[in-house]
Amino acid sequence: MEEKKLNLLRRLENAIYATDHGHFEGTFTRVEREKLSMFWASIEGSSINWPKHLAEEDRECLVMRYLRANNLNVSKAISSLKRAGDRRAEYHLDDLNIAQIGEGVRRLNFLPLGLNKMGSPTFSLSIVDLDLNNLQMLESVLAWTYLCEYIDRTYPRNMAPITCIMDCQGKALSSLVKPVLRHPLTLIKMDARSLKLTRDVYPRRLDMTFVYCKPHGIIKPIAKIGPFFYKNMISYHNVFDDTYDSFDLLFEDENAIPVRYGGKREWDINRFIDERRQAEAPEHGETPLEDFHMIEPTALHHYPKSEQARFTVKAPESERVVSPGHEAPVSPKA
Structure with missing residues (x-):
């Protein structure tokens, strides 16, 4: 490989591997394994709002991202994961x-x-x-x-x-x-x-x-x-x-x-x-992109009033009206 390409490859490798030293596919150190065990023990009996599309066997990789983002601090990782669950609910990410x-x-x-x-x-x-x-x-x-x-x-x-x-x-x-x-x-x-x-x-x-x-x-x-x-x-x-x-x-x-x-x-x-549609929810069909992203008032208030009209606020189930020919989003199956 010519020197110019080799130098470019090294820059690419250094940039990508700068995060977590390139440990991306479930490769955990002994200390990380210990912290992961402490995490599971700490949340035993408590409620975590996991992403609906995440299989149970894949949760450890998600948890490890939160642990690494918090310098392997278990309590901070738990708080971050719970806060993320609240954000997913506010922005209805699991409904998409x-x-x-x-x-x-x-x-x-x-x-x-x-x-x-x-x-x-x-x-x-x-x-x-x-x-x-x-x-x-x-x-x-x-x-x-x-x-x-x-x-x-x-x-x-x-x-x-x-x-x-x-x-x-x-x-x-x-x-x-x-x-x-x-x-x-x-x-x-x-x-x-x-x-x-x-x-x-x-x-x-x-x-x-x-x-x-x-x-x-x-x-x-x-x-x-x-x-x-x-x-x-x-x-x-x-x-x-x-x-x-x-x-x-x-x-x-x-x-x-x-x-x-x-x-x-x-x-x-x-x-x-x-x-993915077949795996998640084949009944969805082709839901239009426009006006489907519903945001709770708890998230909507972060936006300037001049921009809030861009969003659809989620109405209570009892007040929600479905227009003919446009079905309301349905939560995909886990």
């Missing part, structure tokens, strides 16, 4: 079926590539496809939350952070800057809320790696100062690649690489949606 989650990911223009050879769930995003106006419209979707929910349901035992490959070629910077100038505070607050919710519900996922392919203009300096704004919420690592070598270095199988970068991966997540 996989078709809704998949459609949200698709509309945000993320393409899931699967696990890379280092064990990290990887997504690609082209700056050509990025529409900040659309992201603002989809505030109720909470992009990172959908992305992480997608990962947790696909790889329940995986504990790795996300790797996001961003293709920076082919779009005028003016088209990116204008929406930010029009709604700077809205976008910043939206990201801050999304990141805080994601950190609470999906610990360690956003200790992530951003790979910028062919960054141009002011993309590099913006990307370099980005971590400063959200340093209290996430810890991510930037890797810059002046080519598209990252795809080949992260994946050995060309079926995982998008067609536009020389691979065979098509822009299609329908197979995943169909498989």
Whole structure:
């Protein structure tokens, strides 16, 4: 391997393995095993609101993410897990079926590539496809939350952070800057809320790696100062690649690489949606994306009044009305 590619591979490895030293697939140290035993003993007889789609045998990996996020402090991990259960209830994450989650990911223009050879769930995003106006419209979707929910349901035992490959070629910077100038505070607050919710519900996922392919203009300096704004919420690592070598270095199988970068991966997540729908709740069918994300008042009050109209507040069962031709969301089967 030529030296330039080898150096890029090392940067990728160092960034991804910076979280938990690359121990992503149920590999626990002796101390971690002891803490895990203490965790189970501490919650015996108490109530934990586990994600409905998580099998009992997969719970230890979820617990370990909370333990590692709290420096193996058992009491803090229990508090974090209970707080996450409250967040899931407030945002009705367990009521979302996989078709809704998949459609949200698709509309945000993320393409899931699967696990890379280092064990990290990887997504690609082209700056050509990025529409900040659309992201603002989809505030109720909470992009990172959908992305992480997608990962947790696909790889329940995986504990790795996300790797996001961003293709920076082919779009005028003016088209990116204008929406930010029009709604700077809205976008910043939206990201801050999304990141805080994601950190609470999906610990360690956003200790992530951003790979910028062919960054141009002011993309590099913006990307370099980005971590400063959200340093209290996430810890991510930037890797810059002046080519598209990252795809080949992260994946050995060309079926995982998008067609536009020389691979065979098509822009299609329908197979995943169909498989998960059959496993979770085949009766859901195709629930429309619009107006399905219900948020409790306890969560809604965190948002400015000017933005609260974007959300559907969950009404009591006795007052809920189902419009003809539009079924209310039904909790998927565990």
